[in-house]
Amino acid sequence: MRVLNKVTSLCAVLGAAWTLALPQTAEACGGTACDGGIPNSMPVNQDGENVLFVLNQNEVEVHIQISIDPDTNAQKFAWLIPIQEVPEFEVGSQPLFDALLQSSVPVYQLNQTFEQCGEDGISGGLSSGSNGDPGAGTDAGGSTSGADTDGGEDPVLLKTVAGAFEIVVLEGANIDPIKTWLLDNDFQWIEGSDEVLQQYLDEGQKIVALKLASGADEGDVHPIVLRYPSNENCFPLRLTRFASVENMDIRVFLLGNARAAPSNYRHVLVNPLKIDWLNFAANYKEVITKAVDELQADGLAFVTEYAGPSAVLQQFSFNVFNPSWNEAVFVGLEPQSVIDTLNNQGLTSCWEPGFCFYNHPLIEGILADFLPPPDGVAPEEFYGNLAAYVDQIDLMLWGDGSGFSTALNDRIIAPGVHAQELIDSYEYLTRMYTVISPNEMIADPIFHINPDLGDVDSFRPATEYNLCDGNSVVTLPDTREIFVPNGAPWPDFIGEMWWAEEIQQVALKGKPMHLVNNTAAINKKIEEWNLAHGWPRFPDDAPTTSASDSDTDTGTGSDGPDSATSGGQDDASGCGCRSEGSGGAGVLALAGLGLLAARRRRR
Template sequence: ACGGMFCDNQQDPMPVDQTGEVILFRVTADSVEAHIQIQYDPNTEASRFAWIVPVTAQPEITVGSERLFLNVQNATVPAYGFQSSFEACDYGGGDYGGYDGSSCSGGATGAGTSGGGSGGPGGEDPPMMGGTTVLAQDSVGAFDYAILESQTVDDLMTWLGDNAYYQDPNAAPILDEYIQEGHLFVAFRLTQGSSVGEIHPIVLTYPGNEPCVPIRLTRIAAQQDMDIRAFFLGDDRFAPTNYRHVVVNPLKLDHFQFAGNYKEAVTLAVDGPEAEGHAFVTEYAGESKVVPTEGVYSELWDAGVFQGATPLTVVSLLDAAELFRCVGDVCESYHALVPGLLAKYVPVPDGVEPDAFYSCVECFADLVDMAAWDAAAFAAELDERVIQPGKHAVDMLGSHPYLTRLYTTLSPAEMTVDPVFHETSGLEEIDLRSSLASVYTPCAGATTVTLSGFTPVDVKVFQTWPDVAPESMPWAERVELVPPVGTPQVLLDNTEVIEQLIGEWNAGARVDSPQPRCYGDDDDDDDGTDTANADGDDEGCGCRADGGGLQPVVFACLLLGGALLGRRRRR
């Protein structure tokens, strides 16, 4: 989540550890719509917390779609792997290292892995409490909120404390910075009776066209190298304004292990020279239609159907809407917020397993808590938290043709500047969803890997990604500033250094790929031949491709699903 998050932990308020930030911006000519996914470490066991977000103008506040975040992240997640090709060699009918061409040697998988409130009474001045003005105060979804304007940080901290919005004294200096810059604050807390399982994204819509992530306040609760991922829907590609843009050196990503070191590589690239800890990488920039709308919204979703529901019929109605389904005694929710709503309005009786209960509520009719059920309230919350956010998300995807995905990691000490972003035109599209290294194994000689734009690199240890000059090889291929108009300004280009190190690596001792015993080697025939290369000058075995020429036989595999994929998603 953006801003600072704190929890009420017994006697002393404390920050809730934040494991990452994911925010999606919709940018128009005169407004910014920030969809904020709230993430925190569940091990904190915080049942109540406050979340403070600095804003530049008074926003409209609504509920966001959790499924939108899931679909956007899954549709654009970077994926790394390799494709292999083998020179066709004639080994006299023998096999080649056990390879029979029936399976793929490499696949691509994930990198490492990605109702509005109202103000005060009409016509009246907002209430002033001490030096803090309450511009608006209401509830949205599972949260109470207040929009505040304070004269001093003491005024703000006093108001938050007096109104049970828990805060951390360590946040005071950072809050004071925002006050001096003219910011307002939106304070959130869980409504009474809401559970952590009901937490949902929040949408802040405010005037302007410059999206910003208020990261400074996050540092009091952030973990080291915290993931920051920002998505942008608009008419063109987005880039950081006051942060650098980095292209990661692809040779530092272990494609043989499907880039399991992706986060480390990005972290070291953005922490390197010229980037200095304040930079983003672009993971996707292209058409927004790659994002599926399945599960985000359905015409089957109708809150009115639930107005006359009872605890005994609500599960079947959710089934008909394809939101929640039980097969036998196993239940599955197709929306993240539905289980929380069921738990609130149709709580599971003590001593009963949830799946057993919801798969046959009528079987436990005598144990149903009828006092917890309110059909009108259930329908209203389903509409506010599930149906309307989903419908808006689908409309939003359809109205903006371009999607950008940016990623970085930041540690608390680096959270000193709020990143600002801008739309820019003329830049190329970027798609890392299928980033494959080409692996070529000849009949004789070293196997090589080729990455786009670079000289092939020798593989010196069989099936091990080449760790070329680990002490000297830069993690970033390029560091640049991206202006709103025109080509990027290159601050650092390591292409020549990378090529030089590859050349030195390849010039070193070559290690041939493991080769099978060749047909005719040391044979016992009396024909006087040992190998097909009778002169003994050629390296390795004598190879002959059918048809008289050496032709590459290519085996490439991009696994798209199933258990073989082992897809490691970054979110």
């Protein structure tokens, strides 16, 4: 039997995944470019560990996404969290994490334009197309009693529950009594973690342990929210290395009134020439991995994937909370009317036998607890036609519906209300990402607000201008042009050139301090490469290749581009295709399809 464990260290709070954890992936839709509607966008893969900090003054509120491999024994799941204070615990909202991931995912798009070819010589043209958009109920009770650990001091400060989780908070000067208590009470322990946990105890921290309640399974798993007084938003990694794998993805979301940045980690702007724009950034993780490992970043660095208005969440928040949700109507309701009522509230879409869609990830688990299908009947068949099985409904489990009503409120409605309040109350969202290995997890990153930082766009559109001779020129979002020879992949002319364009240290206010700035050297390489391939055709008219030598981290602003790939753009709407004259768009679109087909074959 494979066992899934999660050990997490929180100097503020964070979950660390074990290798058996199966992260959830949210992908936004791609778009169509200027080549007649062929999909031409790719969102970045979003596997990894995800955590949300709500940046309140003098209070830490952290939401931690928890995923369990369905092929493991969910009852063996356990989690340890060093933490500064005894927190309040609440059920978190998985739809909130879905909205965070979908609304801010970096999306790389390559639009197509085509040179007008013929006797009239060279005149530019623009074909048309469209873009796709990348796409507090706590069931808790406290207790200060615990098992006697060999007659020694009782380490238990609090016992409580939150949704599907049993939770205990322990403290002590020595890790041994805590370890003994946890093992005696069926919590998992990770061999080798004793020394690091002792370090957290020496720093005055307490230990929170979570496990799934008896009878719960992976279908009941939900994010967890912790809230406690502190002014330090810290993402601890020291203990995580015992549960980590090489090149582990860590993604941090921060809701506040301005952009956030790491305090004790570096901030990196990726060299956009390392991104494979012809294949829509298929090498994205490799680029980030190497950029944060550059000298001066040394593996302890983040990139910013999005920074801007939290309003982007609204279009993806339809499952976060719906005002039609109402738990009270289920008290006293006949069980055969439950699905019709859930359909009316938008929580399910079960309209006929064999078809049942659950519009919230926890609703199926709650139904299974209080209105389970009869033996041998598939859930979709049962919930799609309750009237046909009315004589087989377990009336003892359903009772008067009050248990179902309470679970619905605690696990779906109250978390949804709070999640929607966060979306409505905090005007700014920051999304940061890093790839880190166990040997690099030597410090716990801390995050802060810096009101002087600019926005970073998650939409990164480039344009490929297909020339009559089969070559092409790709204009990056920061306006720099790269010549691409006919039939060739994305140029590797840069050789061992820098993976990071800039490495910065970000203070509590003001512009970032540049520890490394490779912009001038990168621009020189671009110029040498282009001129060696005869681009531009008329050097005197060549556009500048210099990206702004900015002191701020901006994606849209007057100080220059910045993003995870230095690929921000002032106007990311529409196709963004360039035009060189008044050539006919329809003719260009037809002439260009052959060139596009040739380009795609070579990739």
